[in-house]
Amino acid sequence: MCAPVKRPRCFRYRKQKIECRSSDSGFEEDLFTPSSSPSLDLTHNSQSADVHTPHRDISELSIFRDYGESSFNIQKSKEEKFLPINCLSRQPQVTAEARCRLVSWLIPVHRHFKLSFETCCLTINIMDRFLATTPVAADCFQLLGVTSLLIASKQVEVYSPSIKQLLSLCCDTFTRDQLCNLECIVLMRLNFRLAAPTPAFFLDHFMNQRLACGSRGDAGRCWSLARRICELSLADYAFNRYPPSVMALCAVELAELLLGEAPGADLQRGEEGAHTLAQDCVHNLRLLVTLNQEVLHTMAEL
Structure with missing residues (x-):
């Protein structure tokens, strides 16, 4: 598949001032590693490592109101290219x-x-x-x-x-x-084009939008469930045709329905141009959720 290619000493995709020797990962392998143990047990870590939505204080929501829509529009304009x-x-x-x-x-x-x-x-x-x-x-x-x-x-x-x-x-x-x-x-x-818009970005945007609008629902459970729905969709090749913004929006709305909350009207108004595509996506996500009831039921109870 691959012809040998001469590899530069160090790849750094973010600007960092770190002294490092030439190692196989581009960084000093023994100094900065997420895990100190080489033995890996994936079955016991999947639940404990599940990340929940962080606490949002008033200053964070103020920053979101100032810059959230601008960041959303920039990322959305790049979706088709990635x-x-x-x-x-x-x-x-x-x-x-x-x-x-x-x-x-x-x-x-x-x-x-x-x-x-x-x-x-x-x-x-x-x-x-x-x-x-x-x-x-x-x-x-x-x-x-x-x-x-x-x-x-x-x-x-x-x-x-x-x-x-x-x-x-x-x-x-x-x-x-x-x-x-x-x-x-x-x-x-890929021509080093790595800054792709992802469902994770849009999921955070819609949840911040939900909080900024004063939603009284359980934001933590909704975010966790929407994330799990997005994870399920990542593994299904049929969902590759949906832009990440549509996928995140539909995951949030479906999570709200599963938790017995009213869908956010403000989120729906923000996606009027993709209404038909979003309807199709929600329909297919419902089928996906039906096939994974056990997993999502466990997630909804957290």
Whole structure:
């Protein structure tokens, strides 16, 4: 799949003044790692690492009123450029089922490392956009997943997981050189365009909008449930055709309905231009939720 590419000493996707030696992750591996233990148990960490919406004080809501709409409009204007529709059309070996399995595996992986939901969404976006440009062998697909996670975490997080930790998740099937070479190839195929709008950004925007409008509902439960709905949609290839703003909006409205709250009218007015698409998305999300009642019921009780 991949021809060897000479890799620069260090990739830094965010401006940081950190002294580091040339290591496999671009940073000093032993100094800054999210986890001190090399042994990884994903089954016991998925619930404890689930992030809840942070407390919003008056000053934060004031900042949102000043800059929220401007940030929303900027991100929304970029959606079409980063939307990986039909990304599997050029893939002779990677199927929608294989993609579903990999994404369903990456979600608890990002929780284990306590990475943000933004990192999770960006990981899937990077992976899908690469799939739209380059055929990937089935036995290299998992490597693409962890490589996308590494790139996304470097873009979003302060500290990214080390190569050693990521490779241990793959039972050391791949080597460091293979991951580093693929990292270079992915970045070049995407022309280093990593600042993609994600459902995580729009989900935060709509929840802030909900709070700014004085909603009396349980914002924490609504945000958590909407996030879980978005996670389920990330693994389903059929939802790739919906822009992330529509996906986040529909997830919030569906979460409100599941929790017995009235849908936010202000959120609906903000999406009048995509009303038909949003209706279709809500309908398909309802079907997805029906197939995952157990998972979402547990989430709603938290």
